[in-house]
Amino acid sequence: MATFQPEFLEDLKSRASVSDIVGRKVKLIKRGREFVGLSPFNAEKSPSFTVNDAKGFYHCFSSGEHGDVFSFLMKTEGLTFPEAVEAIASQVGMDVPKPTPDDARRMAEAKGLREAVAAAGKYFESQLRMPAGKQAMAYLKGRGLSDAAIQRFRLGYAPADRMALLAALRHEGFSDDIMVETGLARRGDDGHVFGYFKDRAIFTIADAQGRPIGFGARALGDEQPKYLNSPDGPLFHKGETLYGLDLAREPAHKAGEIIVVEGYMDAIALAEAGMPNVVAPLGTAVTESQIKRLWRIAAAPTLCLDGDAAGRRAAGRAALRALPILEPGRTLRFALLAGGKDPDDLIRTEGAAALRAIIEQASSLVDVIWQDALAEIDPSAPEDRAALDTKLHALAREIADATVARYIRDAFRERLRSAFAPVAPAYTSARRFERGGRDQRPVAPIFARPGQSVAAHGALMREARVLYGCMCRPEIAEPFLERLGVLTFSDGGMNALRQGLVAALVDNPAIDADGLHATLLEQGYGQTIQRMHLHASVRRRPTALLGDSADAAEWLNHSIEATEQRDAEQNILKRARALTDDDDRAMAAVDLDVAARVIRQDTGETR
Numbered sequence: 121m122a123t124f125q126p127e128f129l130e131d132l133k134s135r136a137s138v139s140d141i142v143g144r145k146v147k148l149i150k151r152g153r154e155f156v157g158l159s160p161f162n163a164e165k166s167p168s169f170t171v172n173d174a175k176g177f178y179h180c181f182s183s184g185e186h187g188d189v190f191s192f193l194m195k196t197e198g199l200t201f202p203e204a205v206e207a208i209a210s211q212v213g214m215d216v217p218k219p220t221p222d223d224a225r226r227m228a229e230a231k232g233l234r235e236a237v238a239a240a241g242k243y244f245e246s247q248l249r250m251p252a253g254k255q256a257m258a259y260l261k262g263r264g265l266s267d268a269a270i271q272r273f274r275l276g277y278a279p280a281d282r283m284a285l286l287a288a289l290r291h292e293g294f295s296d297d298i299m300v301e302t303g304l305a306r307r308g309d310d311g312h313v314f315g316y317f318k319d320r321a322i323f324t325i326a327d328a329q330g331r332p333i334g335f336g337a338r339a340l341g342d343e344q345p346k347y348l349n350s351p352d353g354p355l356f357h358k359g360e361t362l363y364g365l366d367l368a369r370e371p372a373h374k375a376g377e378i379i380v381v382e383g384y385m386d387a388i389a390l391a392e393a394g395m396p397n398v399v400a401p402l403g404t405a406v407t408e409s410q411i412k413r414l415w416r417i418a419a420a421p422t423l424c425l426d427g428d429a430a431g432r433r434a435a436g437r438a439a440l441r442a443l444p445i446l447e448p449g450r451t452l453r454f455a456l457l458a459g460g461k462d463p464d465d466l467i468r469t470e471g472a473a474a475l476r477a478i479i480e481q482a483s484s485l486v487d488v489i490w491q492d493a494l495a496e497i498d499p500s501a502p503e504d505r506a507a508l509d510t511k512l513h514a515l516a517r518e519i520a521d522a523t524v525a526r527y528i529r530d531a532f533r534e535r536l537r538s539a540f541a542p543v544a545p546a547y548t549s550a551r552r553f554e555r556g557g558r559d560q561r562p563v564a565p566i567f568a569r570p571g572q573s574v575a576a577h578g579a580l581m582r583e584a585r586v587l588y589g590c591m592c593r594p595e596i597a598e599p600f601l602e603r604l605g606v607l608t609f610s611d612g613g614m615n616a617l618r619q620g621l622v623a624a625l626v627d628n629p630a631i632d633a634d635g636l637h638a639t640l641l642e643q644g645y646g647q648t649i650q651r652m653h654l655h656a657s658v659r660r661r662p663t664a665l666l667g668d669s670a671d672a673a674e675w676l677n678h679s680i681e682a683t684e685q686r687d688a689e690q691n692i693l694k695r696a697r698a699l700t701d702d703d704d705r706a707m708a709a710v711d712l713d714v715a716a717r718v719i720r721q722d723t724g725e726t727r
Contacts, residue, residue: 244276253277274324278317372397584655
């Protein structure tokens, strides 16, 4: 990390007035010896933000933010302290000093490396518009990118000739050693130097100030790996870099929100769709360094990931990485897309509004950790519940901040109580009859309220799996439509989706899975479908649906039977509650019948 002499920093602050630096982002009005304006940290109608050049600070009365020119850029643009110093020095025309000969040598070397990477970026951009780049250009255009987006994101093409870039850079005076050090070339065992990228679409990766530091590359054919990044080196560190940060930083600060997607194309697609506050890690795993960098821009970044198994695993890993470093007011949110789509697919098929709706319904970090942990156990097994309790409390102990750890632990405890709260034993009329007398105390329900017991959780999971099976394999659902039509699901949203699904299959018996999904989305069931996917996969995806039609139909039949049994039990309870005290013997029989059904349900596993 760069260090600066105090004398240099004081000289820099004396030349860079706070009002000049702040005034680039905030409209300031002179009022006496100070300037006032609307807060850049909070939305407000009356100005509470003041700048005092004589004292060299700004103060925001609405948010409590206070600092100098360096902290202002760090808080409003997400810069590190050295980056803020360099930015201000550049604005006032000062050179950043080189305190030691070693620092001067390293900076000179870095400058040469930066110049080589910048020259390579311009070369790749030029090749995209050459005849050799025709296939790469067709790929980018086919993904819906405009000429403006291609230019703004500095996209390019690496020729099939590995030596082409090297020849161009050698002509500009760059040595082979510099090209190897920047990752643009590699040196073989025989000492021969060859280009790193070959016949790929190129994505320029820049630092927070927009300076190229490396490249991502996508294969245009079947070559593996499909995506390839520059190797780590003096300029480029994969685990600390976020693609698109230079373009997303300012709009993200203004919006107070930053969105993280998995890949380059997702980031560009969202920016093209009017969501410029988006970045991507260079791979699906988000690192601690990247999380901390995101927190300098927004308090609760949203990770928008594919809803497939890989996306869910990536969400779980990110949540666990963030957990130990959580701070008060800092967290992550998670928006998982259903149907195997990525953000780019969703925007092209359903529009940006559909993606925005999913992001607004993003899950919390605690919810993601809870769902992942719950999916690993059998909720009906006491020993598994104990293991879950132990695991969650161990995770809470990993959090460095004591206050955050206490609140996260409380959140886990609340979920454990809600999911596994014991159901109060029914004070049945059978017991009253056995005592030979009446008891006016109310009969406690055999089933706890939804969301407060394992039974209720299991019912929701069974309902979701029935709907999931029908949506995955609509061709096998037709024989079951009459049974589905008369069922009543315990969850209101799932019940409405059931009705919409049955109606869609009746209207169009030949509809396929994609058509059924699109029809239900058009009818406004998008959020419920998201919930359905979540609850259908609490334990595991039903593998029977991947088999032949007979296996899938058998699985669906058993799933519907389990739901029918639950529906029948609820009807029995409703009739039982309607009985009067004069029907004690009938009530006793009903209670015993329901209890027997519950025992059978808890000891049997629906296929």
